[in-house]
Amino acid sequence: MPRTVSRALHPGAWWAWALGLVVAASRTSNPLLLLLVVAVAGYVVSARRTSAPWARSYATFLRLGLFVVVLRLVFEVVFGAAEVGTVLFSLPEVPLPDWAAGVRIGGPVTAPGLLFALYEGLRLATLLACFGAANSLANPSRLLRCLPAALYEIGVAVVVAVTLAPQLVTDVGRVRQARRLRGRPDRGLAGFGSVAMPVLEGALERSMALAAAMDSRGYGRSAGVPVVARRVTAALLLTGLIGVCAGTYGLLDGGTTDVAGINVLGLPLLAAGLAVAGVGFGLAGRRVQRTRYRPDPWRLPEWSVTAAGAAAAIALVVAGSVGVDLIGATSPPAWPTLPLLPTAGILLALLPAWVAPQPPDAGVGTG
Amino acid sequence: MIRFDDVTVHYAGATEPVLHRVTLHVPEGELALVVGRTGSGKSTLLRAVNGLVPHFTGGTLTGRVTVDGRDTRTHPPRELADVVGYVGQDPLAGFVMDIVEDELAYGMESLALPPAVMRRRVEETLDLLGLADLRARPLRTLSGGQRQRVAIGSVLATHPKVLVLDEPTSALDPAAAEDVLAAVQRLVHDLGLTVLLAEHRLERVVQYADRVIRFGEDGRTVESGTPAEIMVRGAAGPPVVALGRLAGWDPLPLTVRDARRLAGPLRERLAHLVTPTKPDGERPTGDAAAPVATARRVSVSYGRMRALHSVSLAVAPGEIVAVMGRNGAGKSTLLNTLVGLRRPDSGEVRVGGRAPADLPGRSLLSHVGLVPQEPGDLLYADTVLAECATSDRDAGLVAGTTARLLGRLAPDVDGLLHPADLSEGQRLALVLAIVLAAEPPLLLLDEPTRGLDYGAKERLVAILRDLAGRGHAIVLATHDVELVADAATRTVVLADGEIVADGSTSEVVVGSPTFAPQVAKILGAGPWLTVSQVAAALAAVS
Numbered sequence: 001m002p003r004t005v006s007r008a009l010h011p012g013a014w015w016a017w018a019l020g021l022v023v024a025a026s027r028t029s030n031p032l033l034l035l036l037v038v039a040v041a042g043y044v045v046s047a048r049r050t051s052a053p054w055a056r057s058y059a060t061f062l063r064l065g066l067f068v069v070v071l072r073l074v075f076e077v078v079f080g081a082a083e084v085g086t087v088l089f090s091l092p093e094v095p096l097p098d099w100a101a102g103v104r105i106g107g108p109v110t111a112p113g114l115l116f117a118l119y120e121g122l123r124l125a126t127l128l129a130c131f132g133a134a135n136s137l138a139n140p141s142r143l144l145r146c147l148p149a150a151l152y153e154i155g156v157a158v159v160v161a162v163t164l165a166p167q168l169v170t171d172v173g174r175v176r177q178a179r180r181l182r183g184r185p186d187r188g189l190a191g192f193g194s195v196a197m198p199v200l201e202g203a204l205e206r207s208m209a210l211a212a213a214m215d216s217r218g219y220g221r222s223a224g225v226p227v228v229a230r231r232v233t234a235a236l237l238l239t240g241l242i243g244v245c246a247g248t249y250g251l252l253d254g255g256t257t258d259v260a261g262i263n264v265l266g267l268p269l270l271a272a273g274l275a276v277a278g279v280g281f282g283l284a285g286r287r288v289q290r291t292r293y294r295p296d297p298w299r300l301p302e303w304s305v306t307a308a309g310a311a312a313a314i315a316l317v318v319a320g321s322v323g324v325d326l327i328g329a330t331s332p333p334a335w336p337t338l339p340l341l342p343t344a345g346i347l348l349a350l351l352p353a354w355v356a357p358q359p360p361d362a363g364v365g366t367g
Numbered sequence: 368m369i370r371f372d373d374v375t376v377h378y379a380g381a382t383e384p385v386l387h388r389v390t391l392h393v394p395e396g397e398l399a400l401v402v403g404r405t406g407s408g409k410s411t412l413l414r415a416v417n418g419l420v421p422h423f424t425g426g427t428l429t430g431r432v433t434v435d436g437r438d439t440r441t442h443p444p445r446e447l448a449d450v451v452g453y454v455g456q457d458p459l460a461g462f463v464m465d466i467v468e469d470e471l472a473y474g475m476e477s478l479a480l481p482p483a484v485m486r487r488r489v490e491e492t493l494d495l496l497g498l499a500d501l502r503a504r505p506l507r508t509l510s511g512g513q514r515q516r517v518a519i520g521s522v523l524a525t526h527p528k529v530l531v532l533d534e535p536t537s538a539l540d541p542a543a544a545e546d547v548l549a550a551v552q553r554l555v556h557d558l559g560l561t562v563l564l565a566e567h568r569l570e571r572v573v574q575y576a577d578r579v580i581r582f583g584e585d586g587r588t589v590e591s592g593t594p595a596e597i598m599v600r601g602a603a604g605p606p607v608v609a610l611g612r613l614a615g616w617d618p619l620p621l622t623v624r625d626a627r628r629l630a631g632p633l634r635e636r637l638a639h640l641v642t643p644t645k646p647d648g649e650r651p652t653g654d655a656a657a658p659v660a661t662a663r664r665v666s667v668s669y670g671r672m673r674a675l676h677s678v679s680l681a682v683a684p685g686e687i688v689a690v691m692g693r694n695g696a697g698k699s700t701l702l703n704t705l706v707g708l709r710r711p712d713s714g715e716v717r718v719g720g721r722a723p724a725d726l727p728g729r730s731l732l733s734h735v736g737l738v739p740q741e742p743g744d745l746l747y748a749d750t751v752l753a754e755c756a757t758s759d760r761d762a763g764l765v766a767g768t769t770a771r772l773l774g775r776l777a778p779d780v781d782g783l784l785h786p787a788d789l790s791e792g793q794r795l796a797l798v799l800a801i802v803l804a805a806e807p808p809l810l811l812l813d814e815p816t817r818g819l820d821y822g823a824k825e826r827l828v829a830i831l832r833d834l835a836g837r838g839h840a841i842v843l844a845t846h847d848v849e850l851v852a853d854a855a856t857r858t859v860v861l862a863d864g865e866i867v868a869d870g871s872t873s874e875v876v877v878g879s880p881t882f883a884p885q886v887a888k889i890l891g892a893g894p895w896l897t898v899s900q901v902a903a904a905l906a907a908v909s
Contacts, residue, residue: 141465160463177708178744181737182801183728183761194747206460213461216417217522218448218477293472293485360503 006358009048011138012146013302013356017044018134020309021349024316024342025126026252028326029119032336033346034126037312038062040350041133047353049136050360061132065125072121077109085112085331112331119328142296156219160210167206171199221290229283236280243273301356308351315345368529368561369393369416374430376411376420385411387587388430391580393563395528398555398575400594401565403582404820406790409565410456412580412589413531416563417451418444435528449478452522453531457538458514459506467509467517468493468502474525485524492520496550511694512543516550523554530554532564536571537817540693540846541881544571551575567820570605570849570885573598574622595619603821606849606885609898613905626889633901634890640904658683659808659840660705660735665714667700667864674700676864677714682840684808687831689855689872690844691882697864698844699740702811705842706737718809732762736802737811738795743786745798751789752782754797762805773800776830792823799830809840816847828854852876852884852896872896 018041025037042058049055077091091106144155175198184194214220247270319341320326328336369392376386385408393399401409414420418439421428432439435450444453452474455461464470471492475485493499496516501509509517515535522530532551536544552575554560566572573579579597581590590597598608599619607626611619614633620626658681667675674697682688690698703709704716707723716722719734726734739745748754755769762768773780777796786794795815802810816824824847831854835841845851851858851872858875860868860882868875873894876882884896895901 145469156463174739174741174744177703178739180708180728180731181706181739182745182758183730183732183805198744198747209455209457209460210463212419212423212444213453213455214463215423216419216444216448216451216453217463217474218445218525219463221445221448221477221479290476290479291482291485293469293476293482293489295482 006360008050008139008142008296008359009137009305009356010146010296010298010302011140011143012296013298013305014138015134015143016306017309017349017352018130018137020306020311020313021130021133021346022127023251023313024346024349025123025130027316027320028342029123029328030326030336030339030342031119031122031328032338033316033326033342034119034122036338036343036346037126037349038065038129040312040346041129043350044353044356045133045136048356048359050139052139054140055136058129058132058136061128061135062125064132065128068124068128069118069121072117072124073114076113076117078105079103080107080109080113080117085110087111088114111333115328115330115333119330145292146296156214164203164206168199168203171202175199175202233280233283236276237284238280240273240275240277240280243269243276245273247271247273304355305352308349308355311348312345315348316342319345368395368397368435369399369563370431370433371412371415372431372433374415374428374432376408376415376426376428378424378426381426385426386415386589389589391589391591393561393578393580395561396555396559397577398552398562398564399578399580399591400569400572400576401563401580401582402567402569402597404790404822405567405792405818407582409582410533413453413533413563413565415439416529416531417447417453418442419453445477448474448527449525450527451529451531452519452525452527454515454518454522454533454535456533458518461518462506462514462521465505465507467498467504467506470506470517470521471498471524474521478525480525488524488526492524495523495553496520497546510543511538512540512546515539515543515547519547519550528561530560530562532562534565534567534818536566536568538694538814541571541848543694544568544846548572548575567818568605568847568849569821570607573605573608594621606898607889610886610889610901613898613902623885623888626885627891630889634893637890637893637895637901637904640908660718660842661716662701662705662711663715663717665701665704665711665716667697667704667709667711673864675704675711678861678864678866680859680866680869682809682842684838684840685835686857687835687841687843687855689851689858690842690861691846691848691851691858692861694846696861698861699813700864701861702737702813702842702844705809706735706811707731708737729761729763732805732807734807735809735811736805736807738798738802738813738815740813740817742795742798745801746786746794749785750783751780751786751797754786754801755782758801758804764804769800769804772804773797776800777826790823791818792820792826795819795823795827796830803834808838809842810834811842811844813844814846815843816845816850824850848876848882848884849897851882852886853899858882 021037021041025034028034045058049058087108087110090108093107094105096103096105144158147155172195175195179195247266247268250266250269316326319339324339324341326339326342371389371391374386374389375384377384389412401412403409411420414424415428415432416434418432420426422439422443434447437447437450439447462470463473468489471489472485475488493502496519498513498516498520501513501517506514506517519530519532519535530551535547535551539547548571551562551564555562564572573594576594578591579594581597582588583590595618598604598621604612607620607623611626611629614630616626616629620629660682662678662680664677664679665675666673666677678701690701692698700709704711705718705723707716707726710724716724721734723731723735746754748757751773752770755773756766758769759766770782773796776799777793780789780793780797786797789797815827819827828850831841835856843850843855855872858868858870858872859866860875873896876884876896877887886898886901887893887896890901
């Protein structure tokens with residue numbers, strides 16, 4: 001597809017790209033590399049976001065990340081364990097009873113301790129920034145439409161919930177106005193109680209109306225499915241998803257449970273989980289009789305964006321296994337450097353800013 | 368196509384059945400209009416067609432409803448989705464997706480149509496209903512008429528054989544209503560669709576109907592026949608029918624065009640008569656008496672959207688001012704500004720010499736009252752009597768004031784009912800009683816006739832005239848041209864937040880093709896606006 005044609009990139013591709021960055025960031029505590037990841041994500045977001053409401057979420061996530069960093073530092077100052085190293089200053093220590101041994105409040109604050117906390121916080125903030133990037137680039141309702149057929153009903157429920165939330169806000173305004181028209185207080189605790197009731201009633205009524213409308217439009221038409229088949233499907237889905245979660249944890253955690261030199265909690269478990277869940281989805285999808293209108297295509301740009309994210313992840317994983325130092329040195333503190341391979345990998349993740357198609361114009365955009 | 372055999376519907380807990388032994392048949396390709404008083408069971412009848420009654424609502428249905436040979440007993444609504452398209456009263460409440468195009472495709476997705484077919488039909492539907500420009504718009508940003516057309520399109524895309532519409536034009540301005548009805552009529556003509564449609568404003572739809580199904584006054588009998596047959600009998604009807612009955616025209620005309628061809632003699636007789644008495648009699652207008660409320664160069668905007676632009680208006684005691692204009696022209700904003708819910712961005716609003724936005728709760732009540740578009744918003748209590756009691760307390764009145772007022776407005780309301788169980792007209796009367804209890808000199812009503820049948824509307828007009836007679840100033844925002852012709856002494860037309868016309872109703876309304884009432888259209892450029900004026904003039908001569 002020529003780059004001049006503007007279209008929305010498949011939301012799954014944005015998420016794959018962001019997850020690549022997440023994996024990369026989780027493998028390092030080098031502050032320069034982490035900041036590079038944030039910068040790369042930020043640049044791509046600024047190049048390819050729309051004017052839709054969710055597109056502003058990157059800034060929100062950045063602020064959240066900053067908050068996490070500050071919080072981590074405060075915790076370190078207050079609860080930090082005594083370490084060797086330069087003592088910057090000392091807080092008065094609160095004496096704790098014997099059973100609370102290991103917990104400390106106050107006391108000396110060391111430079112390595114603070115630095116370590118800063119890097120840890122920065123890593124969390126970077127992960128948040130990656131999620132923020134995916135959130136602001138991918139249209140959430142289109143993402144839900146990509147869910148496998150088995151999850152279709154959950155997807156519709158989420159879409160409905162998402163569209164209902166702004167309606168609730170309008171309702172609160174309307175009921176408040178109505179209270180004022182009757183000369184009653186519309187603020188304060190008493191006001192809140194009597195505003196909440198009509199709003200909830202309204203929401204309930206609207207849900208009933210929506211349910212009726214969906215029913216009359218064929219929602220949930222399905223062929224009869226035997227109970228056994230349904231249970232097998234559910235069991236497969238559940239086991240598979242647990243496997244996926246555990247595998248992802250193992251992968252992000254970075255090698256804790258080695259059996260015969262292989263990290264079993266990582267890739268192998270993730271793969272097995274995906275396989276089981278895939279079978280489950282396939283079985284469940286077969287009983288849902290519906291089709292999809294204009295599904296987002298998965299073409300070359302999607303592959304390129306996914307590959308760019310994967311490149312960052314692979315670069316960091318490989319670098320870690322061949323012994324490149326990815327740890328931000330804290331004891332003794334040393335100025336961090338930019339190792340070649342990881343830096344190159346992360347920079348590759350910048351590519352979507354050019355290979356992804358321009359999103360449709362804001363005026364006629366996907367809203 | 369649609370067949371009811373001896374159908375009785377009884378909701379759980381109700382003493383009387385809603386539908387009582389209804390038998391009727393709507394053949395393929397007809398547009399059938401369902402009329403009757405509010406609460407007479409029209410919605411139940413419509414919802415029984417696709418099985419929402421009783422599968423969704425509960426209750427007991429005896430007898431048999433078949434659509435295209437399918438019995439609703441064995442087919443729940445979702446299994447009838449390919450045959451019946453149902454659009455409820457509030458289209459926004461029925462939207463599932465967030466964008467026009469996806470909404471149109473939703474029903475087809477549920478029916479598992481192949482993607483290629485879906486793609487083609489979405490395009491066809493966009494063209495058929497004139498929605499092509501709106502395809503990527505979020506549904507919430509659409510106007511009322513656009514929403515209604517999207518709702519109709521979204522059920523049409525599945526190519527049903529039957530289309531069921533519950534009050535499709537009640538929230539629309541005259542032009543948007545005509546758009547929607549024209550689209551429906553084209554579907555009937557071009558696609559051979561069978562349409563079942565409920566509507567209160569007969570003047571808008573009766574000319575399109577092939578068949579009228581009427582619920583009797585007692586709520587028990589249901590009769591079905593051609594529009595002319597049904598309209599000859601019975602009291603209520605659109606002005607064109609009422610005028611036809613008054614003049615004794617035969618056959619009874621249903622359209623303005625037919626009536627105009629028969630109206631020659633009547634026009635001549637009326638030409639020699641005195642000009643009609645204005646609905647208000649001869650009372651001082653805006654400049655004579657001190658105004659109750661004034662707005663001076665008021666501007667209001669929401670974000671970048673300008674809702675009102677430099678609007679100036681003065682309302683005198685005893686005036687009934689109708690505010691008309693398209694959906695979104697700024698009518699509701701004007702009322703909200705007058706009642707102080709919205710502070711003007713620039714300009715000044717004064718009600719009884721005070722800025723309404725600064726008035727604290729209770730003293731607001733004694734200055735100005737607003738009946739909002741959804742009167743139910745103002746009601747919180749469990750019973751009508753409790754509602755009246757809280758109203759007395761809120762306004763600091765002698766206990767029983769509101770209840771007495773309600774007794775005058777609507778004598779037959781059962782005080783122990785839950786406000787939600789009242790008919791639209793009764794609920795409106797209750798809210799009117801609450802708002803009027805503190806005797807505000809200025810009364811504002813937003814779309815008061817939405818969902819009201821002709822009887823309830825007549826009572827409302829009588830009440831408004833009575834209030835105006837006792838010195839209240841009244842401002843109505845409405846789409847109902849017949850109500851304006853009947854009640855308003857003065858009409859203000861808003862367009863894009865600006866006043867484009869302001870004058871006595873007869874001057875403003877007669878010249879406009881959209882806002883002219885039927886009588887004015889039939890009798891030509893005369894002073895005649897309503898059937899009652901004509902009747903009074905004729906009675907005075909004979």
